[in-house]
Amino acid sequence: MPSYALSLGLAMAVAAWGQQTPPPARPQASAPKPSRGRLDGAAQRNENVPLYQIDNNVVKEMNIRLGNSATIVTEASVETNYFASELGRPPGEPFVLRPSGAQARWRGELFEWHQNSVFNARSFFQAGPVQPSRRNYYGGRATGGLGRLGVLTANAAQRKIRGMVNGNVLVPLEPERTPLARDATVRALVERFLGAYPSSLPNRPDFDPRALNTNSPQNIDEVEGSLRLDHEPGAGRKLSLLHALTRQRTQAFQFVAGQNPDSEIHTHRSQATCRTVLSGQSELVLGFVFLRTRSVFLPEPNAVGPRVRVGFQIEELGPDSQFPIDRAQNSFRWGGVLTRQTAGGRHLITAGADLTRHQLNGIETQNQRGYFSFTNNFGRSAIENLRLGTPSFYEVTIGELARGFRNWGPTHSWATGGE
Numbered sequence: 001m002p003s004y005a006l007s008l009g010l011a012m013a014v015a016a017w018g019q020q021t022p023p024p025a026r027p028q029a030s031a032p033k034p035s036r037g038r039l040d041g042a043a044q045r046n047e048n049v050p051l052y053q054i055d056n057n058v059v060k061e062m063n064i065r066l067g068n069s070a071t072i073v074t075e076a077s078v079e080t081n082y083f084a085s086e087l088g089r090p091p092g093e094p095f096v097l098r099p100s101g102a103q104a105r106w107r108g109e110l111f112e113w114h115q116n117s118v119f120n121a122r123s124f125f126q127a128g129p130v131q132p133s134r135r136n137y138y139g140g141r142a143t144g145g146l147g148r149l150g151v152l153t154a155n156a157a158q159r160k161i162r163g164m165v166n167g168n169v170l171v172p173l174e175p176e177r178t179p180l181a182r183d184a185t186v187r188a189l190v191e192r193f194l195g196a197y198p199s200s201l202p203n204r205p206d207f208d209p210r211a212l213n214t215n216s217p218q219n220i221d222e223v224e225g226s227l228r229l230d231h232e233p234g235a236g237r238k239l240s241l242l243h244a245l246t247r248q249r250t251q252a253f254q255f256v257a258g259q260n261p262d263s264e265i266h267t268h269r270s271q272a273t274c275r276t277v278l279s280g281q282s283e284l285v286l287g288f289v290f291l292r293t294r295s296v297f298l299p300e301p302n303a304v305g306p307r308v309r310v311g312f313q314i315e316e317l318g319p320d321s322q323f324p325i326d327r328a329q330n331s332f333r334w335g336g337v338l339t340r341q342t343a344g345g346r347h348l349i350t351a352g353a354d355l356t357r358h359q360l361n362g363i364e365t366q367n368q369r370g371y372f373s374f375t376n377n378f379g380r381s382a383i384e385n386l387r388l389g390t391p392s393f394y395e396v397t398i399g400e401l402a403r404g405f406r407n408w409g410p411t412h413s414w415a416t417g418g419e
Contacts, residue, residue, distance in 0.1 A: 053248075053265060054295050054325065078350050079337050095335040095354050096287035097240045097273040100230050103151050106144030113137040117163060126166050127203050127213040133163025139224075150231035150239075161220035165253040169315040170210040171197045172383060179387050186389035193386065196257035196304050196317050210314060216253035223247045236277035244269045251300075258303025261319040266294045282340040289333040297325040299369070306370035306396075311382025321371055327362030333409075356409030363401045370396040 069088035076082040081092030115135040122130050139157025146152050172194065179190035204211040226244035233239055246267040252260035270290045277283050299305075299319055308317035335354025342349060374385045375392040385391065 052261070052297065053263070054297065054327070079335075079352055079354075093289075094287075095271075095289050095333050096285050096337060097228075097242060097271055099238065099275065100151060100153065100228070100240070103143050104145050106142065108140060108142035110140040111138065123166065125168055125204065125207075125213055131164030131166060131215045133165075134161075136160045146229075150229055153228040153230075154226070156225040157223075159220070159222040161218065163217065164215040165218045166213065166215050167253075167255055168204065168211055168213050169198075169255040169259075170208060170313065171200075171202060171212045171256070172314055173210060174201055176383050176387065179389070180384070181387070181389035183389070190387060190389045192304055193308055193317060196302070197315070198256065212255075214255055216255050217251075218253040219249075219251040221247075221249045238275040240271075240273040240275075242269070242271040254300060254302065256315050256317060258299055259315070259318050260300070261297040261323045262300050263298075264294075264296045268292045281342070281345075282338065285337040285339075287333075287335050287337075289331075291329075291331045291333075293327075293329045295325060295327045295329075297323050299323060306372055307367070308372045308386075309374065310386050311373075311375045313382050321366045321369075322364065324368070325362065325364045327360065327364060329361075330359040332357040358405070358407050358409060360403070360405040362403060364403070365397045365401050367395045368397045368401060370394065 071086050071088055073082060073085055076085070076091075077094075079096070080094050083089070083092075085091050113136070117130050117133040120130050120133075137157065137159045139155070141153070141155045143151065143153040177194055177197075179187045179194065181187040181190050198212065198214055200212055200214060202208075202210050202212045204213050224244070224246045226242060228240065228242040231239045231241075246265075248263070248265045250263045252262055254260060268291070271288070273285060273287045275283060275285050297319075303319065304317050306317075307319070307321050310316065333354060333356045335352060337350065337352035340349045341347065371394065372391045373393050373395075374382045374390075376382050377385060377392045378390060380388070380390075
Protein backbone atom coordinates (compact mmCIF):
# COMPACT_ATOMS: atom_id res chain seq x y z
CA MET A 1 0.00 0.00 0.00
CA PRO A 2 1.54 3.34 -0.95
CA SER A 3 2.02 6.12 1.54
CA TYR A 4 -0.16 9.20 1.37
CA ALA A 5 0.94 12.74 2.08
CA LEU A 6 -1.00 15.89 2.77
CA SER A 7 0.75 18.94 1.39
CA LEU A 8 0.20 22.31 3.00
CA GLY A 9 0.61 25.23 0.65
CA LEU A 10 0.61 28.97 1.23
CA ALA A 11 0.68 31.50 -1.58
CA MET A 12 0.92 35.20 -0.91
CA ALA A 13 0.48 37.85 -3.59
CA VAL A 14 1.89 41.31 -3.11
CA ALA A 15 -0.50 43.94 -4.44
CA ALA A 16 0.61 46.19 -7.28
CA TRP A 17 2.69 49.15 -6.23
CA GLY A 18 0.80 51.97 -7.82
CA GLN A 19 -1.84 52.01 -10.50
CA GLN A 20 -3.91 48.85 -10.85
CA THR A 21 -3.28 47.44 -14.31
CA PRO A 22 -3.78 43.97 -15.71
CA PRO A 23 -0.81 41.72 -14.84
CA PRO A 24 1.64 41.09 -17.68
CA ALA A 25 2.21 37.78 -19.33
CA ARG A 26 4.82 35.94 -17.30
CA PRO A 27 8.07 35.75 -19.28
CA GLN A 28 9.57 32.31 -19.64
CA ALA A 29 12.74 30.89 -21.09
CA SER A 30 11.17 27.53 -21.73
CA ALA A 31 9.39 26.24 -24.77
CA PRO A 32 6.10 27.87 -25.69
CA LYS A 33 3.05 26.10 -24.39
CA PRO A 34 0.36 25.93 -27.07
CA SER A 35 -3.23 25.34 -26.17
CA ARG A 36 -3.69 21.65 -25.58
CA GLY A 37 -5.63 19.20 -23.52
CA ARG A 38 -3.95 16.75 -21.16
CA LEU A 39 -5.14 13.39 -19.93
CA ASP A 40 -2.49 12.26 -17.53
CA GLY A 41 -1.96 10.69 -14.14
CA ALA A 42 1.27 11.08 -12.22
CA ALA A 43 2.73 9.93 -8.92
CA GLN A 44 5.71 10.97 -6.88
CA ARG A 45 8.67 8.65 -7.28
CA ASN A 46 9.49 6.50 -4.26
CA GLU A 47 12.57 8.15 -2.80
CA ASN A 48 14.31 4.86 -1.99
CA VAL A 49 14.78 4.28 -5.72
CA PRO A 50 17.77 6.47 -6.67
CA LEU A 51 17.47 8.56 -9.82
CA TYR A 52 20.80 9.98 -10.95
CA GLN A 53 20.21 13.21 -12.83
CA ILE A 54 22.66 12.44 -15.60
CA ASP A 55 22.37 10.43 -18.82
CA ASN A 56 18.78 9.40 -18.14
CA ASN A 57 15.42 9.73 -19.78
CA VAL A 58 12.99 10.73 -17.05
CA VAL A 59 9.95 10.95 -19.32
CA LYS A 60 10.53 7.49 -20.79
CA GLU A 61 11.13 5.98 -17.35
CA MET A 62 7.98 7.60 -15.96
CA ASN A 63 5.93 6.33 -18.90
CA ILE A 64 7.16 2.81 -18.21
CA ARG A 65 6.11 3.03 -14.55
CA LEU A 66 2.90 5.04 -14.84
CA GLY A 67 1.84 4.80 -18.47
CA ASN A 68 1.91 7.47 -21.15
CA SER A 69 0.27 10.84 -20.63
CA ALA A 70 -1.87 11.46 -23.69
CA THR A 71 -1.31 15.03 -24.90
CA ILE A 72 -3.40 16.70 -27.60
CA VAL A 73 -1.26 19.21 -29.48
CA THR A 74 -3.51 21.71 -31.24
CA GLU A 75 -0.73 23.94 -32.58
CA ALA A 76 2.92 22.98 -33.04
CA SER A 77 5.27 25.84 -33.85
CA VAL A 78 7.75 24.87 -36.55
CA GLU A 79 10.77 26.35 -34.73
CA THR A 80 10.28 23.98 -31.77
CA ASN A 81 10.74 20.20 -31.79
CA TYR A 82 7.48 18.45 -30.95
CA PHE A 83 8.71 14.89 -31.51
CA ALA A 84 6.73 12.44 -29.32
CA SER A 85 4.92 15.29 -27.54
CA GLU A 86 1.64 13.43 -28.06
CA LEU A 87 3.07 10.78 -25.69
CA GLY A 88 3.81 13.26 -22.94
CA ARG A 89 7.30 14.38 -23.91
CA PRO A 90 7.69 18.16 -23.55
CA PRO A 91 8.51 20.14 -26.71
CA GLY A 92 12.09 21.19 -27.24
CA GLU A 93 13.25 24.56 -25.99
CA PRO A 94 13.23 27.36 -28.58
CA PHE A 95 16.36 29.43 -29.19
CA VAL A 96 14.40 32.70 -28.99
CA LEU A 97 12.62 34.24 -26.03
CA ARG A 98 8.94 34.93 -26.22
CA PRO A 99 7.93 38.59 -26.01
CA SER A 100 6.95 39.84 -22.59
CA GLY A 101 4.08 42.21 -21.88
CA ALA A 102 4.81 45.84 -21.09
CA GLN A 103 4.70 46.68 -17.40
CA ALA A 104 4.68 50.29 -16.20
CA ARG A 105 4.21 49.54 -12.48
CA TRP A 106 6.13 47.18 -10.27
CA ARG A 107 4.41 43.99 -9.20
CA GLY A 108 5.55 41.04 -7.16
CA GLU A 109 4.52 37.77 -5.58
CA LEU A 110 5.77 35.40 -2.89
CA PHE A 111 5.01 31.71 -2.41
CA GLU A 112 5.73 28.95 0.10
CA TRP A 113 4.99 25.21 -0.08
CA HIS A 114 5.48 22.73 2.76
CA GLN A 115 5.12 18.96 3.05
CA ASN A 116 5.53 17.13 6.34
CA SER A 117 5.77 13.45 7.24
CA VAL A 118 3.23 13.85 10.05
CA PHE A 119 0.58 13.47 7.34
CA ASN A 120 2.19 10.38 5.76
CA ALA A 121 0.77 6.90 6.09
CA ARG A 122 3.12 4.01 6.80
CA SER A 123 3.94 2.06 3.64
CA PHE A 124 3.30 -1.67 3.39
CA PHE A 125 6.94 -2.77 3.75
CA GLN A 126 7.93 -0.25 6.41
CA ALA A 127 8.93 -1.60 9.82
CA GLY A 128 8.22 0.75 12.71
CA PRO A 129 6.69 4.22 12.68
CA VAL A 130 7.07 6.83 9.92
CA GLN A 131 10.34 8.72 10.35
CA PRO A 132 10.49 12.55 10.21
CA SER A 133 10.89 14.23 6.83
CA ARG A 134 10.12 17.71 5.53
CA ARG A 135 10.05 19.51 2.20
CA ASN A 136 10.01 23.28 1.78
CA TYR A 137 9.81 25.21 -1.47
CA TYR A 138 9.64 29.00 -1.37
CA GLY A 139 10.53 31.99 -3.49
CA GLY A 140 9.30 35.10 -5.19
CA ARG A 141 9.10 37.13 -8.36
CA ALA A 142 9.12 40.84 -9.17
CA THR A 143 8.71 42.70 -12.44
CA GLY A 144 8.51 46.35 -13.35
CA GLY A 145 9.81 49.19 -15.46
CA LEU A 146 13.27 50.78 -15.27
CA GLY A 147 12.53 53.81 -17.37
CA ARG A 148 14.54 53.96 -20.59
CA LEU A 149 16.33 50.70 -19.74
CA GLY A 150 13.13 48.72 -20.23
CA VAL A 151 11.36 46.12 -18.10
CA LEU A 152 13.19 43.98 -15.53
CA THR A 153 11.92 40.61 -14.28
CA ALA A 154 13.57 38.75 -11.41
CA ASN A 155 12.76 35.27 -10.09
CA ALA A 156 14.31 33.41 -7.15
CA ALA A 157 13.36 30.19 -5.37
CA GLN A 158 14.85 27.63 -3.02
CA ARG A 159 13.91 24.02 -2.26
CA LYS A 160 15.06 22.13 0.83
CA ILE A 161 14.43 18.44 1.51
CA ARG A 162 15.36 17.03 4.89
CA GLY A 163 14.59 13.82 6.69
CA MET A 164 14.64 10.05 6.54
CA VAL A 165 14.20 7.83 3.51
CA ASN A 166 12.76 4.36 4.14
CA GLY A 167 13.60 1.32 2.06
CA ASN A 168 14.61 -2.33 1.92
CA VAL A 169 18.08 -3.85 1.52
CA LEU A 170 19.49 -7.36 1.76
CA VAL A 171 22.10 -7.66 4.53
CA PRO A 172 24.18 -10.56 5.89
CA LEU A 173 22.65 -12.82 8.53
CA GLU A 174 24.19 -12.76 11.99
CA PRO A 175 26.43 -15.85 11.39
CA GLU A 176 27.64 -14.29 8.09
CA ARG A 177 29.14 -11.13 9.57
CA THR A 178 32.64 -12.40 10.42
CA PRO A 179 35.49 -12.81 7.91
CA LEU A 180 36.99 -16.27 7.24
CA ALA A 181 40.14 -15.19 5.40
CA ARG A 182 43.43 -16.21 7.07
CA ASP A 183 45.70 -13.65 5.44
CA ALA A 184 45.77 -10.56 7.67
CA THR A 185 45.61 -8.08 4.79
CA VAL A 186 42.72 -9.88 3.08
CA ARG A 187 40.94 -10.30 6.42
CA ALA A 188 41.15 -6.57 7.13
CA LEU A 189 39.69 -5.79 3.71
CA VAL A 190 36.82 -8.27 4.21
CA GLU A 191 36.12 -6.74 7.64
CA ARG A 192 35.88 -3.36 5.95
CA PHE A 193 33.40 -4.70 3.40
CA LEU A 194 31.22 -6.39 6.04
CA GLY A 195 31.38 -3.29 8.24
CA ALA A 196 29.69 -1.26 5.50
CA TYR A 197 26.39 -3.03 6.20
CA PRO A 198 24.14 -1.68 8.98
CA SER A 199 24.48 -3.36 12.35
CA SER A 200 20.73 -4.09 12.41
CA LEU A 201 19.75 -7.64 11.60
CA PRO A 202 17.08 -8.55 8.98
CA ASN A 203 13.56 -7.68 10.12
CA ARG A 204 11.42 -8.67 7.11
CA PRO A 205 11.92 -12.44 6.72
CA ASP A 206 8.37 -12.66 5.39
CA PHE A 207 9.63 -11.91 1.87
CA ASP A 208 13.39 -12.62 2.18
CA PRO A 209 15.43 -14.03 5.08
CA ARG A 210 18.06 -11.29 4.61
CA ALA A 211 15.66 -8.36 4.07
CA LEU A 212 16.12 -5.33 6.31
CA ASN A 213 13.71 -2.42 6.28
CA THR A 214 15.67 0.59 7.45
CA ASN A 215 15.95 4.36 7.25
CA SER A 216 18.66 6.77 6.18
CA PRO A 217 18.85 10.58 6.17
CA GLN A 218 18.95 12.55 2.93
CA ASN A 219 19.54 16.27 2.34
CA ILE A 220 18.78 18.04 -0.92
CA ASP A 221 19.30 21.77 -1.49
CA GLU A 222 18.24 23.54 -4.69
CA VAL A 223 18.56 27.20 -5.61
CA GLU A 224 17.26 28.74 -8.81
CA GLY A 225 17.09 32.29 -10.04
CA SER A 226 16.86 34.39 -13.18
CA LEU A 227 17.06 37.96 -14.41
CA ARG A 228 15.48 39.19 -17.63
CA LEU A 229 15.65 42.62 -19.23
CA ASP A 230 13.40 43.68 -22.11
CA HIS A 231 14.61 46.81 -23.87
CA GLU A 232 13.40 48.73 -26.93
CA PRO A 233 16.48 50.36 -28.54
CA GLY A 234 14.41 51.87 -31.34
CA ALA A 235 11.12 51.86 -33.19
CA GLY A 236 10.15 48.37 -34.33
CA ARG A 237 13.02 46.70 -32.46
CA LYS A 238 13.03 44.78 -29.17
CA LEU A 239 15.99 43.27 -27.32
CA SER A 240 15.54 40.61 -24.60
CA LEU A 241 18.37 39.40 -22.36
CA LEU A 242 18.08 36.53 -19.87
CA HIS A 243 20.43 34.80 -17.45
CA ALA A 244 19.24 31.89 -15.29
CA LEU A 245 21.07 29.59 -12.93
CA THR A 246 20.24 26.46 -11.00
CA ARG A 247 22.30 24.79 -8.29
CA GLN A 248 21.55 21.47 -6.63
CA ARG A 249 23.48 19.67 -3.89
CA THR A 250 22.47 16.21 -2.71
CA GLN A 251 23.73 14.24 0.28
CA ALA A 252 22.20 10.96 -0.75
CA PHE A 253 20.66 8.33 1.51
CA GLN A 254 22.85 5.31 2.32
CA PHE A 255 21.12 2.13 3.50
CA VAL A 256 24.57 0.58 3.23
CA ALA A 257 27.75 2.68 3.26
CA GLY A 258 28.48 4.17 -0.15
CA GLN A 259 25.25 2.98 -1.76
CA ASN A 260 24.58 6.24 -3.64
CA PRO A 261 26.90 9.05 -4.76
CA ASP A 262 26.70 12.57 -3.41
CA SER A 263 26.16 15.05 -6.23
CA GLU A 264 26.38 18.68 -7.28
CA ILE A 265 24.76 19.97 -10.46
CA HIS A 266 25.21 23.60 -11.52
CA THR A 267 23.54 25.03 -14.62
CA HIS A 268 23.91 28.45 -16.26
CA ARG A 269 21.78 29.64 -19.16
CA SER A 270 22.30 32.92 -21.01
CA GLN A 271 19.99 33.95 -23.81
CA ALA A 272 19.64 36.94 -26.11
CA THR A 273 16.85 37.66 -28.60
CA CYS A 274 16.48 40.57 -31.00
CA ARG A 275 13.14 41.21 -32.77
CA THR A 276 12.96 43.57 -35.73
CA VAL A 277 9.79 44.52 -37.58
CA LEU A 278 10.75 44.67 -41.27
CA SER A 279 7.32 45.81 -42.39
CA GLY A 280 3.75 45.68 -41.23
CA GLN A 281 3.59 42.03 -42.24
CA SER A 282 7.14 40.71 -41.63
CA GLU A 283 9.28 40.19 -38.53
CA LEU A 284 12.86 38.91 -38.19
CA VAL A 285 13.92 37.31 -34.90
CA LEU A 286 17.57 36.46 -34.15
CA GLY A 287 18.54 34.44 -31.10
CA PHE A 288 21.56 33.10 -29.23
CA VAL A 289 21.66 30.64 -26.32
CA PHE A 290 24.61 29.57 -24.16
CA LEU A 291 24.04 26.65 -21.78
CA ARG A 292 26.61 25.26 -19.35
CA THR A 293 26.06 22.30 -17.02
CA ARG A 294 28.60 21.11 -14.47
CA SER A 295 27.87 17.66 -13.00
CA VAL A 296 29.92 16.14 -10.18
CA PHE A 297 29.01 12.74 -8.67
CA LEU A 298 31.33 11.44 -5.97
CA PRO A 299 31.28 8.43 -3.60
CA GLU A 300 30.18 9.45 -0.11
CA PRO A 301 32.88 9.57 2.60
CA ASN A 302 32.01 6.15 4.11
CA ALA A 303 32.18 4.24 0.81
CA VAL A 304 34.58 1.27 0.92
CA GLY A 305 36.33 2.34 -2.28
CA PRO A 306 35.78 -0.29 -4.98
CA ARG A 307 32.43 -1.54 -6.11
CA VAL A 308 31.61 -4.91 -4.51
CA ARG A 309 28.91 -7.22 -5.85
CA VAL A 310 27.98 -10.38 -3.95
CA GLY A 311 25.99 -12.44 -6.45
CA PHE A 312 22.78 -10.46 -5.77
CA GLN A 313 22.52 -12.34 -2.44
CA ILE A 314 23.10 -9.18 -0.38
CA GLU A 315 23.17 -5.50 -1.29
CA GLU A 316 26.17 -4.53 -3.38
CA LEU A 317 28.58 -1.94 -2.03
CA GLY A 318 28.69 1.04 -4.28
CA PRO A 319 28.18 3.41 -5.73
CA ASP A 320 27.80 2.11 -9.28
CA SER A 321 30.82 1.55 -11.54
CA GLN A 322 30.29 4.74 -13.53
CA PHE A 323 31.03 6.96 -10.53
CA PRO A 324 32.88 9.24 -9.88
CA ILE A 325 31.83 11.59 -12.68
CA ASP A 326 33.18 15.09 -13.18
CA ARG A 327 31.67 16.56 -16.34
CA ALA A 328 31.25 19.99 -17.89
CA GLN A 329 29.03 20.49 -20.93
CA ASN A 330 28.73 23.66 -22.99
CA SER A 331 26.43 24.35 -25.90
CA PHE A 332 26.23 27.42 -28.14
CA ARG A 333 23.17 27.84 -30.34
CA TRP A 334 22.51 30.48 -32.99
CA GLY A 335 19.41 30.87 -35.11
CA GLY A 336 16.92 33.10 -36.83
CA VAL A 337 13.20 33.08 -37.61
CA LEU A 338 11.45 35.07 -40.33
CA THR A 339 7.66 35.34 -40.25
CA ARG A 340 5.37 37.02 -42.76
CA GLN A 341 1.62 37.37 -42.87
CA THR A 342 -0.02 37.24 -46.27
CA ALA A 343 -3.49 37.44 -47.76
CA GLY A 344 -4.62 40.08 -45.34
CA GLY A 345 -3.43 38.16 -42.29
CA ARG A 346 -5.14 34.89 -43.21
CA HIS A 347 -1.84 33.04 -43.75
CA LEU A 348 1.43 33.00 -41.80
CA ILE A 349 4.69 31.91 -43.43
CA THR A 350 7.55 30.94 -41.10
CA ALA A 351 11.11 30.16 -42.20
CA GLY A 352 14.37 29.87 -40.31
CA ALA A 353 17.47 27.92 -39.37
CA ASP A 354 19.65 27.23 -36.33
CA LEU A 355 23.14 25.88 -35.64
CA THR A 356 24.58 24.37 -32.44
CA ARG A 357 28.12 23.86 -31.18
CA HIS A 358 28.58 21.23 -28.44
CA GLN A 359 31.51 20.82 -26.03
CA LEU A 360 32.04 18.13 -23.40
CA ASN A 361 34.95 17.86 -20.98
CA GLY A 362 35.29 15.50 -18.05
CA ILE A 363 36.75 12.50 -16.30
CA GLU A 364 34.52 9.45 -16.35
CA THR A 365 34.67 5.76 -17.20
CA GLN A 366 33.49 2.40 -15.92
CA ASN A 367 35.28 0.75 -12.97
CA GLN A 368 37.86 3.44 -12.32
CA ARG A 369 37.49 2.66 -8.59
CA GLY A 370 37.81 -1.09 -9.18
CA TYR A 371 35.15 -3.80 -9.14
CA PHE A 372 35.12 -7.04 -7.09
CA SER A 373 32.58 -9.70 -8.06
CA PHE A 374 31.88 -12.51 -5.61
CA THR A 375 29.71 -15.26 -7.09
CA ASN A 376 28.69 -18.84 -6.40
CA ASN A 377 32.08 -20.34 -7.25
CA PHE A 378 34.74 -22.72 -6.00
CA GLY A 379 31.98 -24.90 -4.52
CA ARG A 380 30.86 -22.09 -2.20
CA SER A 381 28.14 -19.43 -2.12
CA ALA A 382 28.84 -15.82 -3.01
CA ILE A 383 28.63 -14.73 0.65
CA GLU A 384 31.08 -17.46 1.70
CA ASN A 385 33.51 -16.29 -0.97
CA LEU A 386 33.14 -12.71 0.32
CA ARG A 387 34.02 -13.85 3.83
CA LEU A 388 37.03 -15.78 2.49
CA GLY A 389 38.14 -12.91 0.24
CA THR A 390 38.04 -15.00 -2.94
CA PRO A 391 36.37 -13.01 -5.74
CA SER A 392 35.54 -14.58 -9.07
CA PHE A 393 37.10 -11.61 -10.86
CA TYR A 394 38.36 -8.07 -10.39
CA GLU A 395 38.14 -5.26 -12.95
CA VAL A 396 39.74 -1.84 -12.99
CA THR A 397 40.21 0.85 -15.64
CA ILE A 398 43.65 2.44 -15.90
CA GLY A 399 45.19 5.02 -18.21
CA GLU A 400 44.24 8.55 -19.21
CA LEU A 401 40.64 9.04 -18.16
CA ALA A 402 40.12 12.67 -19.18
CA ARG A 403 37.99 13.15 -22.27
CA GLY A 404 36.96 16.01 -24.49
CA PHE A 405 34.50 16.04 -27.36
CA ARG A 406 33.57 18.78 -29.83
CA ASN A 407 30.96 18.69 -32.55
CA TRP A 408 28.70 20.93 -34.59
CA GLY A 409 25.02 20.18 -34.73
CA PRO A 410 23.57 20.18 -38.26
CA THR A 411 21.84 23.31 -39.48
CA HIS A 412 18.07 22.95 -39.18
CA SER A 413 16.13 24.82 -41.83
CA TRP A 414 12.39 24.86 -41.92
CA ALA A 415 9.52 26.63 -43.59
CA THR A 416 5.82 26.40 -43.15
CA GLY A 417 2.65 28.21 -44.05
CA GLY A 418 -0.88 27.98 -42.80
CA GLU A 419 -4.20 29.68 -42.40
